[in-house]
Amino acid sequence: MVSVAILGAAGGIGQPLSLLMKLNTSITKLNLYDIVNVPGVAADISHIATNAEVKAFLGPTQLADAVTNVDLAIIPAGVPRKPGMTRDDLFKINAGIVKSLVEAIAENSPKAIIAIISNPVNSTVPIAAEILKAKGVYDPKRLFGVTTLDVVRASRFVRDIRPELDATTLRVPVVGGHSGNTIVPLLSIASSPIKLSTEERDALTHRIQFGGDEVVKAKDGAGSATLSMAYAGARFADSIIRALGGESVVEPTFIPLAADPEGAKQIRELGAGDLEFFAVTVELGKEGVKSIVQLPTSNLTGFELKAIAVAAEALTTNISTGVNFVKNA
Numbered sequence: 311m312v313s314v315a316i317l318g319a320a321g322g323i324g325q326p327l328s329l330l331m332k333l334n335t336s337i338t339k340l341n342l343y344d345i346v347n348v349p350g351v352a353a354d355i356s357h358i359a360t361n362a363e364v365k366a367f368l369g370p371t372q373l374a375d376a377v378t379n380v381d382l383a384i385i386p387a388g389v390p391r392k393p394g395m396t397r398d399d400l401f402k403i404n405a406g407i408v409k410s411l412v413e414a415i416a417e418n419s420p421k422a423i424i425a426i427i428s429n430p431v432n433s434t435v436p437i438a439a440e441i442l443k444a445k446g447v448y449d450p451k452r453l454f455g456v457t458t459l460d461v462v463r464a465s466r467f468v469r470d471i472r473p474e475l476d477a478t479t480l481r482v483p484v485v486g487g488h489s490g491n492t493i494v495p496l497l498s499i500a501s502s503p504i505k506l507s508t509e510e511r512d513a514l515t516h517r518i519q520f521g522g523d524e525v526v527k528a529k530d531g532a533g534s535a536t537l538s539m540a541y542a543g544a545r546f547a548d549s550i551i552r553a554l555g556g557e558s559v560v561e562p563t564f565i566p567l568a569a570d571p572e573g574a575k576q577i578r579e580l581g582a583g584d585l586e587f588f589a590v591t592v593e594l595g596k597e598g599v600k601s602i603v604q605l606p607t608s609n610l611t612g613f614e615l616k617a618i619a620v621a622a623e624a625l626t627t628n629i630s631t632g633v634n635f636v637k638n639a
């Protein structure tokens with residue numbers, strides 16, 4: 311019995327994500343919320359012969375009902391990038407959207423696990439944390455920024471230059487955040503050894519960091535990644551759901567490091583310093599984050615350690631932008 315709400319369900323990500331969630335046989339209730347078009351999306355998806363009951367919730371007056379008694383709330387609501395924009399350029403609009411949605415979740419399902427897709431993730435997750443704190447229901451183990459697309463891209467982009475590797479099983483840990491140089495792929499500790507020249511390493515790292523731009527450019531004004539993001543979001547949601555069911559599951563994700571202060575020590579020593587949020591690989595359990603998975607740090611290269619330091623600097627600003635948005639409201 312798992313109840314899931316998708317907030318922003320009628321959007322470019324929301325629609326295929328809702329479809330993939332309807333195919334997830336562990337889900338018994340699927341609440342689809344948006345401010346436009348959601349009755350049609352829900353009616354359509356509800357005909358698929360799986361057991362989940364699909365319901366539409368349209369507009370702010372139906373938001374509280376959409377997020378009542380849910381185990382997992384996934385948030386892909388908000389505007390996407392156009393060519394020439396950075397993810398930070400989305401802050402002005404998306405900050406307020408995420409704030410109002412998290413307020414409703416805090417009030418109606420204070421124990422729900424919250425997975426935020428809306429950009430800029432480096433700032434929207436800190437916004438959510440501040441809202442949950444203000445509402446007195448903050449549990450750092452239950453708040454996640456979805457960075458799965460970065461590891462999905464890393465596996466696929468490696469395969470583009472090493473076709474002998476299997477993209478479906480290769481895992482490249484990606485730490486830091488979710489934008490440009492805050493995305494730090496740790497190619498030296500991938501699940502299979504990848505021999506790279508310096509030029510290949512630089513090009514591959516850059517491609518993983520700026521993979522989103524490839525899609526924004528190709529869509530030419532019609533938005534950013536939606537289908538690959540829906541796949542990544544569904545994979546992340548499935549991991550959360552399996553963990554809620556008692557399985558031990560490992561996932562990379564942007565989290566409050568307070569979720570596992572002891573486990574965070576390693577990542578702090580690597581360069582995250584006193585940052586409150588960082589993308590790490592976590593072991594998930596019934597209560598959300600069980601622990602931060604420890605990295606084989608002695609294998610990291612100087613190039614990777616430097617990239618972590620660069621990411622940490624940018625993240626400091628992104629995180630305080632999010633925190634200050636709520637504190638100064």
Ligand SMILES: NC(=O)C1=CN([C@@H]2O[C@H](COP(=O)(O)OP(=O)(O)OC[C@H]3O[C@@H](n4cnc5c(N)ncnc54)[C@H](O)[C@@H]3O)[C@@H](O)[C@H]2O)C=CC1
Pocket residue numbers: 317318319320321322323324343344345346386387388389390391400404407411426427428429430431456457458459460488533534535536539
């Ligand atoms: N974390 C990640 O890896 C990724 C994040 N994104 C981000 O996801 C977000 C959504 O992208 P798309 O689906 O392509 O955009 P979209 O514009 O196609 O869809 C957004 C949906 O949110 C809805 N919405 C707007 N305000 C809302 C509110 N207050 N409450 C509920 N719904 C609301 C809209 O009506 C629309 O249906 C963007 O911020 C984008 O940057 C996109 C790709 C990857």
Ligand SMILES: O=C([O-])CC(=O)C(=O)O
Pocket residue numbers: 390391397429459521522523525526534535
């Ligand atoms: O590039 C964007 O704006 C959307 C996104 O986060 C991604 O595709 O990684």
